[in-house]
Amino acid sequence: MSQGVAVVGIYVSDQDEALAFYTEKLGFEVHTDVKNGTYRWLTVRYPEQSVVQLGLFVPESPMIDADSARALRALVAKGAMPPLVLEVKDVRATCARFESKGVELTQPPVERFGSVDASFRDPSGNGWKIVQSR
Amino acid sequence: MSQDPELLRRLLRAKDRMDAASHEEWSNEKLARVSGVSEAHFARSFKEAFGVPPHRYLLTRRIERAKSLLRDTELSTTEIAFRTGWKSLGTFGRTFRDVTGESPTELRARERASPQSLESVPACFLHAAHRPDLTIAVSEKRRQALDGRADDEEVP
Structure with missing residues (x-):
């Protein structure tokens, strides 16, 4: 039994679109996909990382009031959400794989500070940085 | 906060392009094309979205x-x-x-x-x-x- 962070959620504009992007393009696996009425609890995980789930949630009522949901959708689309970092063994190889699947890099791999990093966004606007494990 | 998220996402693409290559020249015409909006619409929408004009x-x-x-x-x-x-x-x-x-x-x-x-x-x-x-x-x-x-x- 391990303790610690189990789910970290991000807001997406469309769960079907996000699910397709994270699984088909980035290679994540579905962890949980459950509907309760119109509410959908959707989490994915990186294949080699069983303990942390990435929640893909839509800002919507009744969890959030309609005005706040609208504001959050706009903020996500403006890229105003906090940093997300993916750590991989080989940034260049990962980027090549992502690009072959149609992921548009916002920053191609750059070597600096003794490491390599790159960036991309998900369809909703969430910004990811890919860094190389040291 | 009245702008359409779908438009904002496309404006973000223009912002990302400037981020990726800020040393390059970025005319409103070029940026508008990246965002898929008219040039006239672009600068105003960008400023409304991000608080500063694109340049x-x-x-x-x-x-x-x-x-x-x-x-x-x-x-x-x-x-x-x-x-x-x-x-x-x-x-x-x-x-x-x-x-x-x-x-x-x-x-x-x-x-x-x-x-x-x-x-x-x-x-x-x-x-x-x-x-x-x-x-x-x-x-x-x-x-x-x-x-x-x-x-x-x-x-x-």
């Missing part, structure tokens, strides 16, 4: 990049000016001072004097945190600093 956003990115090169490399000020997209060293130096309040050489000397241990923070976030918060036009900032001297030069 001023580009300026903050160039200054940010120049600051990091001054801090992290041994490149000369001239080399840094050209690498970050300025065509003239004079304009670079003047704009840099107007925006940051000190000259490139002063900033370099000061940053060097205060060693930091930030290795564990991804570099891009540090850079973003050091981006100048340019809420007014450089020309306006200049006017405020040098009362009476009008200068409408804004884009390097």
Whole structure:
């Protein structure tokens, strides 16, 4: 039994679109996909990382009031959400794989500070940085 | 906050392109094409979305990049000016001072004097945190600093 962070959620504009992007393009696996009425609890995980789930949630009522949901959708689309970092063994190889699947890099791999990093966004606007494990 | 998220997402693409290559020239026409909106619509929508006109956003990115090169490399000020997209060293130096309040050489000397241990923070976030918060036009900032001297030069 391990303790610690189990789910970290991000807001997406469309769960079907996000699910397709994270699984088909980035290679994540579905962890949980459950509907309760119109509410959908959707989490994915990186294949080699069983303990942390990435929640893909839509800002919507009744969890959030309609005005706040609208504001959050706009903020996500403006890229105003906090940093997300993916750590991989080989940034260049990962980027090549992502690009072959149609992921548009916002920053191609750059070597600096003794490491390599790159960036991309998900369809909703969430910004990811890919860094190389040291 | 009334802008359509779908439009905002496309405007973000233009912002991302400037982020990726701030040393390049980015006309509103080119950026509008990236966003898939009309040129007339673009600048207004961008400002409404991100709080600053596109050319001023580009300026903050160039200054940010120049600051990091001054801090992290041994490149000369001239080399840094050209690498970050300025065509003239004079304009670079003047704009840099107007925006940051000190000259490139002063900033370099000061940053060097205060060693930091930030290795564990991804570099891009540090850079973003050091981006100048340019809420007014450089020309306006200049006017405020040098009362009476009008200068409408804004884009390097």
